[in-house]
Amino acid sequence: MAKKKVKFNKKRSSGFNHSHYNWAIKIIFLTLIISLGLSLISEMLLRNVQVLVAFLILIIIIFIGIIFDVLGVAVTAADEKPFHSMSARKLTGAKTSVYLIRNASKISSLCNDVIGDICGIISGAAGAVVISRLLFVKNDNDRFLLTILLSSVIAAVTVGGKALGKHFAITECNNIVYRTGYIFEKIKNVFNRKK
Numbered sequence: 001m002a003k004k005k006v007k008f009n010k011k012r013s014s015g016f017n018h019s020h021y022n023w024a025i026k027i028i029f030l031t032l033i034i035s036l037g038l039s040l041i042s043e044m045l046l047r048n049v050q051v052l053v054a055f056l057i058l059i060i061i062i063f064i065g066i067i068f069d070v071l072g073v074a075v076t077a078a079d080e081k082p083f084h085s086m087s088a089r090k091l092t093g094a095k096t097s098v099y100l101i102r103n104a105s106k107i108s109s110l111c112n113d114v115i116g117d118i119c120g121i122i123s124g125a126a127g128a129v130v131i132s133r134l135l136f137v138k139n140d141n142d143r144f145l146l147t148i149l150l151s152s153v154i155a156a157v158t159v160g161g162k163a164l165g166k167h168f169a170i171t172e173c174n175n176i177v178y179r180t181g182y183i184f185e186k187i188k189n190v191f192n193r194k195k
Helices: 018-046 052-076 081-088 096-104 104-133 140-169 172-192
Strands: none
Touching: 018 052, 018 081, 018 104, 052 104, 052 140, 052 172, 081 096, 096 104, 096 172, 104 140, 140 172
């Protein structure tokens, strides 16, 4: 019996063009700026706080990483068609949602690769700060073990949260994109009124 060849419809691409390289350069500088900003903010917040507050900041950083991961996945999975009818009805957030979907690769890269990864790195550093604030840990070996344990817990919570978030992002992609577009448009309108 002869085997049938399966053909896939491939989108023809001319490969990378200048816009891909420009985006890569922009994302490098954007990552540097966001990383510096978030590191500076987290360092300032964590400098003189108690253990409980430092732990809450750590949870917030992990949560931010998960939220942006959800948004990055939702944008790539969302369908543009419903947003055109919403835009025709002039619903707030519809135009921005279309923009997000049309720029899904860039938005996904920004959310997942830039903000998500930065939050992962900063949460590890914040975990080390939490351990250093624990006054009852006097022994270096205990501190070493607690640092490894907390780093492992941070990684597990982050990965588990992102796994749950990905399922939610795929099943609720249009809703997530619309709510994000709505929030962005509301913020944009506030700034436009101030001008």
